[in-house]
Amino acid sequence: MEFETICVRGGDKPYDRTGAISVPIYQTAAFAHPGLGRSTGYDYSRAQNPTRECLENIAANLENGAEAVAFSSGMAALTTLMALFAPGDHLIVSDDLYGGTHRLFSQLTERGGLRFTFMSTTDAERVAECCTPATKAVFIETPTNPMMHVTDIAAVAARCAGRGIRLIVDNTFLTPALQKPLDLGADIVMHSGTKYLGGHNDALAGLLVVRDRALAERLRFFSMSLGTGLAPFDAWLIIRGIKTLALRVARQEENARRIAAWLAERPEVRAVYYPGREDHPQYEVSRRQAKGFGAMISFEVTETGLVKQILENVRVIHFAESLGGVDSLMTYPVLQTHADIPEEKRLAQGINDRLLRLSVGIEAAADLIADLARAFGGQDIE
Numbered sequence: 001m002e003f004e005t006i007c008v009r010g011g012d013k014p015y016d017r018t019g020a021i022s023v024p025i026y027q028t029a030a031f032a033h034p035g036l037g038r039s040t041g042y043d044y045s046r047a048q049n050p051t052r053e054c055l056e057n058i059a060a061n062l063e064n065g066a067e068a069v070a071f072s073s074g075m076a077a078l079t080t081l082m083a084l085f086a087p088g089d090h091l092i093v094s095d096d097l098y099g100g101t102h103r104l105f106s107q108l109t110e111r112g113g114l115r116f117t118f119m120s121t122t123d124a125e126r127v128a129e130c131c132t133p134a135t136k137a138v139f140i141e142t143p144t145n146p147m148m149h150v151t152d153i154a155a156v157a158a159r160c161a162g163r164g165i166r167l168i169v170d171n172t173f174l175t176p177a178l179q180k181p182l183d184l185g186a187d188i189v190m191h192s193g194t195k196y197l198g199g200h201n202d203a204l205a206g207l208l209v210v211r212d213r214a215l216a217e218r219l220r221f222f223s224m225s226l227g228t229g230l231a232p233f234d235a236w237l238i239i240r241g242i243k244t245l246a247l248r249v250a251r252q253e254e255n256a257r258r259i260a261a262w263l264a265e266r267p268e269v270r271a272v273y274y275p276g277r278e279d280h281p282q283y284e285v286s287r288r289q290a291k292g293f294g295a296m297i298s299f300e301v302t303e304t305g306l307v308k309q310i311l312e313n314v315r316v317i318h319f320a321e322s323l324g325g326v327d328s329l330m331t332y333p334v335l336q337t338h339a340d341i342p343e344e345k346r347l348a349q350g351i352n353d354r355l356l357r358l359s360v361g362i363e364a365a366a367d368l369i370a371d372l373a374r375a376f377g378g379q380d381i382e
């Protein structure tokens with residue numbers, strides 16, 4: 001099946017004799033046993049629930065994985081993933097990273113004895129040089145949040161292969177509509193399903209997708225033990241969101257390209273970070289490994305004062321902290337998503353107080369551009 005069809009039809013539905021087109025929401029904690037020592041396959045929803053299982057099947061198909069495991073949020077997925085590692089294990093991690101992931105690794109997981117090297121992963125050779133015998137995983141975001149650095153997934157995968165090093169890719173920004181890390185050699189794909197997969201800013205979810213069934217079994221065991229699994233209603237919302245994933249992402253990217261081009265022409269804008277621009281340092285890598293460039297744009301304005309003016313004057317675009325949904329959202333990383341990253345480190349990465357991040361939605365591009373133009377000019381609509 002083609003990707004668009006998998007989005008709509010892509011998971012085995014739980015057995016249902018009514019013929020319901022929409023997957024039933026199995027809003028139940030427990031399942032009755034047909035007899036002593038017998039099970040319907042479902043016992044207790046912390047372990048598995050048919051609606052969650054349906055989402056897992058769809059996600060596995062979309063990413064060309066063997067299995068997927070669904071979690072109550074992206075952070076729950078990552079927390080569960082960390083159970084794979086033991087004290088003394090070393091992980092190499094993209095230095096430009098979703099703020100919550102950085103916080104989990106540096107403030108919580110490190111206390112459990114894991115060691116992290118935060119570095120730019122855009123040079124695969126440097127990543128290989130930093131691997132030690134204790135290195136058990138390389139964790140990358142590509143493009144990164146918010147600076148949009150792109151890592152060559154296949155090049156890093158080739159350097160991890162055969163060394164007992166797992167390559168984990170956070171594919172939240174591009175989604176399998178545009179990029180399939182497992183096909184490029186990654187071992188685990190992670191998603192904040194809250195973002196593009198759900199797509200409507202109305203539910204939190206996380207996913208891990210793997211090629212290896214034994215690894216999936218371990219992750220399920222951790223999820224069941226930690227209680228990090230996704231609730232049935234939220235699973236249903238993500239299933240419904242995925243039905244339009246291909247359409248939404250295509251439209252969002254089209255809008256993003258137009259907005260990136262518009263921003264680049266503005267005198268108030270010092271830099272536009274978007275992998276789809278030919279002046280982006282990893283433009284060629286992006287073209288090679290992904291079917292598109294996504295709809296996340298970061299840009300730096302020339303003066304700090306412009307930030308407040310823009311954030312307080314946008315009307316179509318919301319000033320809010322998430323991304324990937326049908327509504328366009330603008331974020332101020334310094335105060336929001338990346339506030340917990342030490343200032344020195346933040347500034348070294350270019351996350352300064354003039355940087356704004358825009359998640360482009362499916363509205364008419366002309367309205368979004370008019371909104372930005374008004375906000376840049378500092379005038380309110382009314």
Ligand SMILES: *Cc1c(COP(=O)(O)O)cnc(C)c1O
Nearest residue numbers: 073074075098145172192194205
């Ligand atoms: C939002 C996000 C997360 C965390 O996911 P939640 O669903 O908010 O817990 C992780 N990685 C990236 C890239 C994200 O954007």
